[in-house]
Amino acid sequence: MLSRIPWVVGSCGLLSAIGAEFDRTRPFAHMVIGTAIHLEPKTAALLLTLRRGGAEIIAAGNLNSTQAETVDYLRAHGVRVVGSTTTDHDTHLAELERVLDAEPHLLLDNGGELFERYLARPYERLLGGTEETTSGRMRLEPLRAELARPVLVVNDSPIKQFAENTRAVGLSVLESFLRITNRTPHGARVTVLGYGACGRGVAECFRQAHAVVSVIEVDPVARLRAHLDGFDVLDRATALSSAEVVVTVTGARDVLLPEDLALLKNDTILANAGHFPDEINLGDAEVTPGAEGIDTVRLVDGKRLYLLGGGHMVNLAGPRALGNSVESMDLGFALQSRCLEAVATGAVGPDSCVVPVPTAIDERVATDYVALRSTSV
Template identity: 45%
Template sequence: MPLLAAAKTEFAASQPFAGHRIGMSLHLEPKTAVLLEVLAAGGAEIVATGNHGSTQDDIVAFLREQGMTVHGRRDDTIDEHHANVAAVIAARPTILLDNGADLAAGIVEAGLAETVVGGTEETTSGGVRLRRELAGSVPFPIIVINDSMLKAVGENRHGVGQSVVESIMRITNLMIPGRRFVVAGYGWCGRGIAQYLRAFGGKVAVAEIDELKMFEAALDGYRVAPLADLADWGEVFVTATGFPDIVTPDIIDRLPGGAVLANAGHFPWEIDTAALYASASAVTTLDAAIEQVDLPDGRSIVLLAEGRMVNLAGREPKGNSLEAMDLGFLLQSLSLERVATAASTLDAGAQPVPDDIERTIARRFLTAIGADR
């Protein structure tokens, strides 16, 4: 990860995070460990937890050996995960590195907002939450990394697109060519998932409710229709909207037997797994991250990763590519540096990555990949 390696050298010299405690809630996997090493080299004290179901225990052990305070394990229950987030909040971080706005919401609820100088938010879901549920209640700046065009194209479209398709192949061992896929959501992640599925020979339809995104998907050559109209056509369904209640009981009732359900969004709320389990006559674990849910009418639905993020699930999960996360985590690093050193120049609440940071990283990435060769 050459971009982060260079940032680590710069931060070791400039110490932008000296005196700061960075509280993090983000998927704990090898590439995240590199990011935390970069921040620690810049003088930060790290208190962190992972996201539910995606934590890699060997990475937790490694980070603890580096002197970082890290909460969580892969098989934590949802209540234990919430306790881990609460422990990060209780440590009174001065800077937040958030995913899904869990830390921001907890800091505000705990009355600790005045102790925070600012932070970053990684995801679409967290950006939506900050601008809706938490609108007007966060008095410090939060740079939404997901607003970045670099992240949209480099990490979401190509990183998530590639890793979701790789994960479905790895977990299920199913053939992509000729199979019918429905991608719910045509944001940057949905665009990438559809693109990579089609590149492997899949037949792809897009379910959207936004007319402009429907227009784009149609001109990109996909079948476009409401999810309810595609439910009996698709064989594999991938949600990538960032919003709850996409695959509802009504949609589940229309699915063909053998349909596979996978979620690429941050929160495990896009597929109504509670309703699916409640209606089941039997649930059988077939392998890591694969469940067969038998329904009373004789159909069986295959659910991946219990509706959690599929690209960090199953055996030997890899997540997004090294290059995509080198790009994305440099966005995190330089945005956190801006928060630490110039928070007064930023507005309170959610905001995009500053343009000068975006352009600096674009130049560095082009050099790193040898784009002129």
């Protein structure tokens, strides 16, 4: 089978331009960059761009999102990849430790796990790095004083929020639902838990696919926004008991609990679009793995539910997952590249610890992307 990776890498116009610049400027010369990130074709484009800047890369994946083909491709192109696809938490943590064994100068984190574990085994030469997710920012905010290094949170960029989280996540979650289940959302009752940037995209994409969408949200202001956006904002019990599909997308743990599962109808489909596989708590339910990432969940009362992707990020779970669009990730990974460049060159200091992307970087990436797209017209 021919690889999709060259197509994806070649489609990342911003990263290609940044890579050509990095060939000349070499901002990461003599540096090691450590990362634990979803290893799929678009992250291959990012890591190879950083390699062009002179970096030695040591990379581990995330739970249930590492694609073996991408691992092979990266290794063939000089990236040291630790481990491969795993759904075992202990194995994943051991791989993080192996990344930190290399004492990277920069960390490209995805969930705050590398920085958190660095604090348990600190070393001198860490300059700082980036954090990709809201989940990671929540984990690292209480640790600012201990980190005392620049850590730029890419997910807090407005570009990342509207281009990837709202638009691209919604599309990729819908695409994954269609691909995994081969079910139509037309007329189906879909309940979305969480109405942040990602939740808004998920709710809107299912609505545009002609589903009947309700939202559960704990934040009163976000609930108001969902209401004004035209969604049913029901009480929790009503929204769950009427649902045929339930999607969690919050970045928090235990969003859907065993007592919530008891409210669901027989044959309800469950999916998680949050970063960690902890949003859906199945309690003592019996889980039978199924083909194509559809697990059967049997509750103690005999009710049958279906869980997609083992509760991992549904848009990146499984060997055929595509994830977010190339264009959205090209933008997000351009931000990553520029933020790591800023840390490596000393353009940001320790006061920029767990803070959003600097405005100047947002503006540069936005300007470059529009210019790139305009020249292709």
